Amino acid sequence: METQSLLVKQQNSKTIVKSPSLWKQTYLRLKKNKMAMVSLFFLMFMFLLSFIGPYFSPYILDRTDVANMNQPPSASHWLGTDNYGRDILTRLMMAGQISLTIGIAAMFLSILIGSLLGAISGFYRGIVDLVIMRLADILMSIPGLPLLLMMGAILSEWKVPAEYRLYLIMIMLSFVGWPGLARLVRGQILSLKEQPFMQATEVLGLSDRRKIFHHLIPNTVPILLVVATLNVAGSILSESALSYLGLGVVPPTPSWGNMMDAANNFMDFRKRPWLWIPPGTAIFLTVVSINLLGDGLRDALDPKLRR
Amino acid sequence: MSDTLIEVSNLKKYYTSSKGLFKKLSDPVKAVDGVSFTIKKGEVFGLVGESGSGKSTIGKTILRIQDKTGGEVKYKGQDIFNLSKKELRHLRVQTQLVFQDPFSSLNPRIRVGDAIGEAVVEHGIVSKQEVRAHVLEVMEKCGLSPFHIDRYPHEFSGGQRQRIVIARAMALNPEFIVMDEPVASLDVSIQAQIINLFSDLQRENGLSYLFISHDISVVEHLCTKIAIMYLGNIVELASKEDLFNQPLHPYTKALLSAVPIPDPTAKRERILLKGDIPSPINPPSGCKFRSRCPSATNLCSEKIPEYREVNKDHFVACHYV
Numbered sequence: 001m002e003t004q005s006l007l008v009k010q011q012n013s014k015t016i017v018k019s020p021s022l023w024k025q026t027y028l029r030l031k032k033n034k035m036a037m038v039s040l041f042f043l044m045f046m047f048l049l050s051f052i053g054p055y056f057s058p059y060i061l062d063r064t065d066v067a068n069m070n071q072p073p074s075a076s077h078w079l080g081t082d083n084y085g086r087d088i089l090t091r092l093m094m095a096g097q098i099s100l101t102i103g104i105a106a107m108f109l110s111i112l113i114g115s116l117l118g119a120i121s122g123f124y125r126g127i128v129d130l131v132i133m134r135l136a137d138i139l140m141s142i143p144g145l146p147l148l149l150m151m152g153a154i155l156s157e158w159k160v161p162a163e164y165r166l167y168l169i170m171i172m173l174s175f176v177g178w179p180g181l182a183r184l185v186r187g188q189i190l191s192l193k194e195q196p197f198m199q200a201t202e203v204l205g206l207s208d209r210r211k212i213f214h215h216l217i218p219n220t221v222p223i224l225l226v227v228a229t230l231n232v233a234g235s236i237l238s239e240s241a242l243s244y245l246g247l248g249v250v251p252p253t254p255s256w257g258n259m260m261d262a263a264n265n266f267m268d269f270r271k272r273p274w275l276w277i278p279p280g281t282a283i284f285l286t287v288v289s290i291n292l293l294g295d296g297l298r299d300a301l302d303p304k305l306r307r
Numbered sequence: 308m309s310d311t312l313i314e315v316s317n318l319k320k321y322y323t324s325s326k327g328l329f330k331k332l333s334d335p336v337k338a339v340d341g342v343s344f345t346i347k348k349g350e351v352f353g354l355v356g357e358s359g360s361g362k363s364t365i366g367k368t369i370l371r372i373q374d375k376t377g378g379e380v381k382y383k384g385q386d387i388f389n390l391s392k393k394e395l396r397h398l399r400v401q402t403q404l405v406f407q408d409p410f411s412s413l414n415p416r417i418r419v420g421d422a423i424g425e426a427v428v429e430h431g432i433v434s435k436q437e438v439r440a441h442v443l444e445v446m447e448k449c450g451l452s453p454f455h456i457d458r459y460p461h462e463f464s465g466g467q468r469q470r471i472v473i474a475r476a477m478a479l480n481p482e483f484i485v486m487d488e489p490v491a492s493l494d495v496s497i498q499a500q501i502i503n504l505f506s507d508l509q510r511e512n513g514l515s516y517l518f519i520s521h522d523i524s525v526v527e528h529l530c531t532k533i534a535i536m537y538l539g540n541i542v543e544l545a546s547k548e549d550l551f552n553q554p555l556h557p558y559t560k561a562l563l564s565a566v567p568i569p570d571p572t573a574k575r576e577r578i579l580l581k582g583d584i585p586s587p588i589n590p591p592s593g594c595k596f597r598s599r600c601p602s603a604t605n606l607c608s609e610k611i612p613e614y615r616e617v618n619k620d621h622f623v624a625c626h627y628v
Contacts, residue, residue: 022416022459195411196406196408196411196412197411197412197413197414199367199372199404199406199412200404200406200412200413200414200472200475202372203370203372203399203402203403203404203476204399204403204425204426204429204475204479205395205396205398205399205400205426205429205430206425206426206429207429210425210429214417214425215414215417218416218417219414219415219416221416
């Protein structure tokens with residue numbers, strides 16, 4: 001014991017090295033991944049463009065301008081105008097706000113529902129597990145898009161105002177998205193529960209709430225984060241698909257999907273590519289960046305891949 | 308009998324698994340098959356046996372981490388399987404467990420200080436403001452440096468992690484600790500440090516241990532009373548002196564003859580056991596040890612030997628003692 005306390009004293013005299021938090025360590029690893037960092041910066045640029053860009057636009061959203069209909073890109077209208085004479089760039093930025101918000105909100109909602117239900121179901125097992133998992137199975141056995149189409153059609157039938165539709169679409173997307181997440185979290189929790197450190201929490205007499213929220217869920221966060229990132233991409237795509245089909249966000253509220261829908265005829269498609277190329281490119285690049293970032297995050301978080 | 312801390316009588320733990328489509332129960336694995344012993348206050352009780360003899364199962368069952376199949380476990384006269392949820396929480400403070408594997412028994416995402424302190428706060432032993440001081444105190448007792456407090460478990464070596472696990476158990480000021488092969492995964496020099504830490508802590512705080520090990524020399528160093536297990540049963544139970552000076556059960560004799568002596572010129576008789584430990588699903592009839600016992604007779608295959616007190620405080624289960 002004596003040699004030991006001497007050792008302790010020696011170590012004390014040295015400068016104390018505070019180890020960085022796990023998140024910082026992850027970020028340091030992520031920084032080494034060039035593709036992921038480029039994606040991250042592109043996404044940041046997209047956010048800035050969508051949320052701050054409109055304030056610098058000289059054009060007012062939804063203001064029609066009959067004199068300047070269907071103009072090709074020019075110095076005053078960088079990305080041209082549409083068939084009502086509205087500035088495409090301004091609409092693109094506003095649509096970005098809507099699409100990104102929907103993507104992220106839908107992701108948060110499905111993560112919230114999915115991880116909570118998954119954690120409860122994996123932790124308590126028994127009848128609770130049975131009910132939640134069968135519910136998830138039922139939802140998962142129906143293909144997502146037709147389900148969304150059905151719900152979109154119902155919304156149209158009920159004549160829900162365009163500004164509320166936005167929120168309903170977030171709910172719809174998370175309704176379709178949670179079962180996969182719940183299963184993922186449940187599986188994780190089932191395997192974590194058998195770990196000795198969970199037995200230790202039992203011996204220590206911790207409450208169920210503490211076990212779930214302090215011990216189990218934080219251990220699922222790395223995987224959740226990756227899935228959540230990819231989920232945002234999925235939600236943006238689903239929203240775009242729905243809006244393109246006229247069942248998602250409806251005009252005049254712009255979204256990347258319904259902007260492309262506006263070019264949904266032969267003449268516009270052939271003669272006025274500035275109508276559909278900008279929103280299409282925006283969707284494509286955003287989704288690709290999110291996926292690349294998700295991959296990078298997975299590599300950064302997975303200790304087995306650490307180099 | 309006021310100094311009796313733990314009283315285990317005829318404890319049984321069978322594991323069953325359903326197999327096939329119709330959920331027919333398979334034959335149970337009799338991990339612990341009728342075990343009785345008592346641990347007194349301040350006693351270090353050693354539990355020795357081969358892998359699969361049910362040592363860890365006993366350790367986990369007497370803390371009620373798992374359910375029992377039969378028998379009784381009393382802690383200070385109270386049956387722990389009859390406790391309400393609130394009483395059980397109270398028991399959790401008084402009894403602790405130190406795990407075999409220090410790598411998997413610490414949550415990788417929780418800082419060392421939080422791991423040691425969270426249960427203390429949860430049980431209201433120390434307030435949130437004072438917990439850091441309390442944690443530092445316990446860490447120092449267990450040979451950890453103050454600057455370790457904000458680190459994550461993966462930044463430590465096996466021996467240090469085991470100290471963290473011990474500190475986590477000690478932080479609650481328990482009266483009884485089950486040590487489930489706490490040094491099995493450490494190398495010999497670290498083993499010695501940790502074992503000395505155990506005896507220091509035990510002396511200072513008047514703790515009682517149930518020390519599970521498959522290493523009889525470790526147990527000899529630390530324990531006052533030793534039970535030898537074979538295939539879910541205790542075959543011999545005696546004080547350390549009695550067990551080492553006059554082992555009675557043939558299995559104990561074989562175990563003791565296998566302990567290395569650090570003297571190359573010393574000669575001694577080595578009892579070699581044939582074969583492996585039989586399956587606990589289908590143990591031999593009569594005496595479970597007969598299939599490997601050098602002096603087994605017909606009687607051993609017919610009758611289960613009674614677990615009886617041969618000398619004072621010296622229990623053996625063998626027909627020929």
